Amino acid sequence: MHGKKLALKITSYCFLCLFSLFFLFPFVVMFLRSFFTATESLAIGSGLIPKVFYPKSYLDALDPDFLKYTGNTVIVIIANVVGKPLTAAMAAYAFVKVRFKGRKLIFYTAMCTIMLPAILTMIPVYKIFVDLGWNNTLLPLTVPAFFGGGFLNIFLTMQFIRSLPKDMDEAAIIDGANILQLMFRITFPLIMPVIVLVAVQSFFGAWNDFMGPLTYITDERLLTIPVGIYNKFFTAVSPLEAQPNVQMATGVIIMIPPIIIFCLFQKQLVDGVTFTGLKA
């Protein structure tokens, strides 16, 4: 019996390591190729080990353009990380704790939005931004974060608020607290884990967003990292001009922040999954 269990464990480890090799493979490739020179990366049969170790790719990757895109991305991320959790928490609180007319109607309307293909609203929204003259600013990527926060985030927060004990509210009501005091003093501190979760997911969303800036931003100087990088490398005329080694270094650089954030908030992210409304 004991031997069988040990054998099972060893097999499991073998499989887990095999999977790890599979999932890490592209990133190992990227990492190794980021130390190539441009000419060597285009040489036939150059493989994965650089002949000359060439770390200058990283300096080339961090050029003024990249820093500019990073600056824009940081602004967009701040707006999303603040705006989405805040509006989602406000709406969630209202849906769970406040009785008002049309509550159900608004809730179900918001729920239906998750079925809408993003592209369906994207095109008219683009037109709205153009009419407002916003397509030459960062507003299309920042302002919407303060209006809605995304239904899934609202739902997640609602589930969390529902799971809180109610007696603290009752005690505070007896002490004469009003709804806003209840919300900011009692509920919000208790729902910090889910607010952090929504903030972290908003970070990933803003860091990875490609279609948003591609559609709404016309000014090259206002692009965020993904589209900026895309324009820099993927519209180049010749393979050499596309600097494959710098591409790889850039890839390594922009992978780092999401990985750090995931490591820091792993617990919230993993626990949060159980709250995604799987108990319909």
Add this chain to the structure above:
Amino acid sequence: MNKNTKYKDILKTGKTLAALKSNITGYLLILPLLIGLIIFTIYPLLLSLYNSFYLDYDGFNNYSEFEFGFGNYIKAFSGYESKLFFKSVGITFSYAVIMVPLGLVLSFAVALFLNQKIRGMVVFRLIYYIPCLIPSIVNAIVFGYIFNSEDYGLMNTFFASIGIPAREFFYSASSEAVVTFAVMSLFGVGGAMLIWLAGLKSIPQSYYEAATLEGSGYFTQLFKITVPLCTPYIFYQLITSVIGTIQICDQVYVLTSEGGRDYSLLFYGVYIYREFQRNNFGYSAALAYMLFIVIAILSAILFRFNKYVYYEGDN
């Protein structure tokens, strides 16, 4: 008597006041969401519907210059445009039919391996999840090299060393492009895996202990305990991955913005975006509405399966 009505009146005004106050607070809290819904969802939806009825509406000229009717919808099914339309529908549909079940089964298997009392589980979980954390542009960079159609590409270097002729991968005009894309997307099963793990963790360990005492084996337990108790998660994942898959757009756009050679990677989402970029607002709105209808129908069908889903606490 008089006193009584007075009390009732006071009570009543008190109640109405409280209700009014509650209504005002409610709307204040919901206001950002409500404004967002109206400006960024409902109004655009109506505008999109309106645009879709003007044949070849370009988004900027006056509506009176365009023909009103079902022109855009008919356009998709006739003439030159229908070739692209049916091609994109075929690619998207066949991709979804194969890759949704495959993705779910593979991610479930990976989650089963991870759901053991194993040291280093956190590290494995991170490694499997990394491909889901990174922007699609990084995928384009690294897989653009691995599956490069030139001889210096990694796979082609490997093929050359074992004597297989070089392949074109993403730049192929045949279904090879979609197959390459499918292989690339397998790296993304970590996202679904994370949700499966949550599902597996929610199953009480005592069920397995009881089953082991009764002498049932691993696979009996898997299909009699694990899978039935995971049905809420299966249901959720099925819906989200079906809806996600038929909307695929940016992962392809970063590889081949116009849908590849001979449109071999023209997923439906890419097709809509391509028409939008050519200022065919009317036509792309019609295409997007058809996608919306398909998603609504699929969701309705999938929700019929809800009755087979076991929710803890139900009878």
